[in-house]
Amino acid sequence: MATITQSMSLVPGIELSPQEANRYKNIFAVQGPMCKVFRAILNWECSDKQQSFSQLECLLKEAKDIRNAVMHVADDAVNPMKFDEIVKVMHDVINEAGEVYSIPADEVTSLKTQIDGMWDEVRADNEKVKAYCCFLLQTYGNKEAKVMWEAMLSEEILLFGDDKVERSKVFHSLELTLQKPKDQTEDKISYTELLAGNDKFIVVIGDSGSGKSTLTKNLVIQHHGISDAEVEMTDLKNHNLLLYYECRNVSVKELTDVVEENFEKVCQKLGPKTVIQGITESNPLILIDGYDECHKDSYKVLQQMVNKMRKHECRVIITTRPSAAEKLKNFLKREGVKFQEYEISEICLLDDQLRFLEKYEKHAPPGAEKVVKSFRSLGRNIQELFVRPINLVLFCHLVWNFPERINDLKSHAAVAQVTYDLYEKIIQSKLADHSVDMDGLIDSFFQDLSNFSLKMICDCHLVFPENEVVDLKRSIRSKLEKYGVLGTLDPNALLGAVLKIKRPMKNSKSCTYFFHHKSIHELFASKPVLMELRKNNALPPVLTPQKLKNVRPLEVLTCVFMELSAAEESTVFWNNWQLLRDAVGDVGLHYWQKILLNCPDSQHIAAAIAGVYLADSDSWSINTAGDVMAVALMLPHQQPRVINIKMSAAVLRAAGTSWSDLARRYKGQLKLNIAPAGVTASPEPCDDLLECLKGSSEERMLGDNMRS
Template sequence: MATTTQVAGTSGSLLSSVDLADEMAGIYSNFFGNMYLSPKIMRFIVRKECHGKAIDETYRQYMERLRGSPFSNKEWKDAFRISRNVLQTDRNPDNLDVTDLFCLLENLFARAADNGTRDITGMMNKLRVVKDLRNEVMHNMAATADPQKFSDLTTALLELVRETELFYSLPQAEVEALEKELQDDIDRRLAPEKQVIYYTCSRLATSGKNAVRILWETRLSSEVLMFSNEKVHRQAVFHPLELMLKLGASGNVIPYTEIFQVCEKFIVISGVAGAGKTTLLKNITLQFFELQQVKVKYLQPFNQLILFECRDRSTKTLSEVIEHHFEDLCSNIRKENVLRALLHLDVIFLIDGFDEINKVSSNVVMEIIKKTWRSNCRVVITTRPHFVKQLALILSKNDICHTECEILPLIKLENQLKFLERYEEYHGGSNRSGELCRSFSLLDKNVRSLFTEPLNLLLFCHLCRHFPEKIPLWQTFADVASDIFLLYKTLVLTKIVDSNYINLEGLVDDQFLCIGAAALDFLKSNTLSFSEEEFRSIKKMCNFQLKSAEGISDIDAEIFLSVVLKVHRPFSGKGGITYTFHHKSVQEIFAGKYIVQRILSCNDSINSILGLTSIKRNW
């Protein structure tokens, strides 16, 4: 059946016609029932149960007054779980959804049961049916589209009203008025007034997930390896990471798939440069859309996923982020309405690289923080360790509790070999030689300790490919650093081998000193990511060095920079490009080479070199 539905556009007009297709009507009804009707009846019960609560009391204060003593933080956390932050601050049931309302009533009734004053069995059974229907409809697409679920819900709600009559000995007139109001709501569920949000939720459920899948599939499903143009399928080489829970969690180690088992809605994942933070979020995104056609249990409770990068300098508001994810839907419905609807669903917000936040992206992050903590959303934010305190302070100022997890380095040899095996298997298939893993396992233990992050292990793959004969000779970090530097030099020389310039190796050395000087300046300010403007500044300095060498006309500095620096293009395809060294240790190697050369050629002291703000070009 064709649909003639018109929805809110830029003018903000409401639905003018609701001749919905059967499936859409079923989905629409289920969202309407579970997001409007169920909370409405449960709020009625909360008001009856909390008849003695003062208007200015929070639900935590009310519960503490009833029990005669304050909750410890652990008691409150254990009793109210994911709803504890909302119930700690809210005073009005109108702000609570089904999950929060059920949790509150469960605790209120449990106290009554402990006192032996009332039999709560019938009431809790009826409430649990309503809560379970909500969870089934919100997390199972087949149930979401099943019109029978709405019929089941209306029956359950009417039974809950009758149970409420008995439980509170309500006057018949009050019960009949509530039943009539419920039935009127049921009968006019497809009426246009004030129903845009439920229609939008139904659209998000039917087409929103596929729209976002299409957005991210081509961008994230493969990656180009550093030092080559080889493409690999990201999930084929992804190494499952382990995380250590921090902040009072006794340092428990969990697989990354258990991050959503924590109570807090906000999860901060920290890790050093190259630990795999961005790769982890990309993999979660790909798993969410089931590109491997498998069910991923830890992601099943969520209806939708939003991915945002803190390095983004062009997206100014959360509404613009939503518009980018749901472009077609926002063309028919105002993006503000899409955002409102989205916040009624169970959504994961993935925020990548808080350590790269800027004035523009900070506005978006603050919007996410302020608009999601009272909703069903979960927010995962990655950052480097030295930005954790700053992020924790921001969350605390917004009354948000969070769980911090740290990505564990790959210290055990068996885990390092498993990582390497994935890349070797991907390239060699059934013909892989195993030489990569054998070479690594024969390394001195102290040398192996240099390769504890995924990015460094990937660097080992390239070193093994280019200089297999050198690897058995490694004894110290200096040996490894020297060959890393040699790898970069070799790769650059292959790109300029056709030049007529006589001393190409000397030219590369001079260019690497320019880059090393920039690396040192950025390290002094703890900068690992460079903007396009900063990249142009480095390029200008390198080209200045090239012009000082006679007989060069066919080489541009960008050739050297393209090998040494990694280009980060926004996931979304919008906004500016940023640049980094492939790893902080590589940046340190280039900076170290520059320092050594300054000492040898100019007899400068370490203090004078580190104190310079400008770069000396006459070596």
């Protein structure tokens, strides 16, 4: 028999739909065992005991009613739960008949065993099991999953405090860039087209706070119709099931755990291994969020998923930060699966930024207004600090809490600091009714929390089970006792102001803790590193050379570089530059470029990174607008032997004044090839781009594809 997802033929020439096939399968399965029971009862002789037949008659009527329902009611005929009901009532009939007719216990047991064997035969038929499991998953499994996800995802807790918004109402339609070779034009698509291609595996790359997790959760919301969300995603309805896995989840050790978390009740009924088989036959959409957050068990789970799904119809979307993208792509290549790669675009256009903010202003709690008006009034240099979803949400909180500080923001480092200050303000509000040395207690609390944060990152833990938070809670309790507020202030009140608490999908008394966003976790983890650098010109003890061989906390070190980018921190920076350079290890130049572009006004950061570039090569290649900006910042400090520029005119224009800065500052050999976008594209006019080269005495080599 074919699977539930196909039409099937029980009689030659007559095609049945999956639902009809299930109906007839159940009808055939019911008839045999019931007839056997009824015949056995008729053959049993009546005992001399004058026992009432009323209970047996009731049970026989119940059995008859179930039989009639399966035979004649369409919904009941395809309801897999009827198997269990029929088995139970058959056992009840046999037991009662045995009492009425005084049948020996071993004969009663023998008949029940025979009936169970007949049911087992129905379930043991591989195709029948497959059809049964698929139907159970696609009906009851989806209903179970919708209830679970509705409770978890219908509302989003805002970054700071306990206020909530409806997720589907504030979701911003992201744009993604299809990754191509450097000599081809990059195509941008809406997230709604992510499933429109043919590749089974899809890799979505995005920086911290770019919206990767928000994207996957929105797909869950659309798939299950939570909050009456409109299905915008092309081809989403083609997938009968959705399986969701967070790589950071430390409670998941095997693929069976993932399946149990998504379909707990179905797994209790059929067993997780059987359910996995049903999933493979149901054309599922599998969402794997946060490959960069993998721990040792996550890699095993991912391997199991790929092995299980590689030969089955499905789509798999995997999200990751750029730092882990190459590792993920190499893994997929080794596994021999084809994939398409996309990168989430920044929200750079003012109109798009305003549309994003309008949703939060409209749907945030009462009193949370003036966000759009405030953002519109800012200079473009400040607006450009808020090009990722998490930073735009942060901007809302700045308007609501620190409006006077917005115009003072000059860098990403300043944005990071005000994030930290917002948490301090939340803690202050919780201490407002207590007579206590507020600054001292907050400093102590943040120090404990920051040390804990760094340790967890070094242990590759982004979600913390209860047992890992015990020592932190004990330390907070001792601080409250020291400041005389232990009896009046709950330690969880402080901890809950920064960490989120999550009840697991399975029923359990155990909780897990995590920061609202990984970038906030990394921000707190950077504080003990900075403290030790400033105090002792050393790294914290937890960052031992042995530890750094296994774990490179690059995002934490990025936060450190950003805070040390201020001019007044230059001495601390240079005193520890080699130490930090060694801690970063052997990474690609893209990591250093990211730091440089986040700290464009820092001369000592530019000088140090220029040295890294020159040590790598004295011939620098430029292929993107970001490359142009980074090189322009480094040229006052280091001059390479040659600079090779190859890009389209449109991309070079996107670099703005950085292109003219580069041309003015560079004293060496500049090879400029303004190549058309695409192999067959026509040469592009570029006179405006050549203006900054006129009158220059330096050697210039212009590409063949340029024209006046």
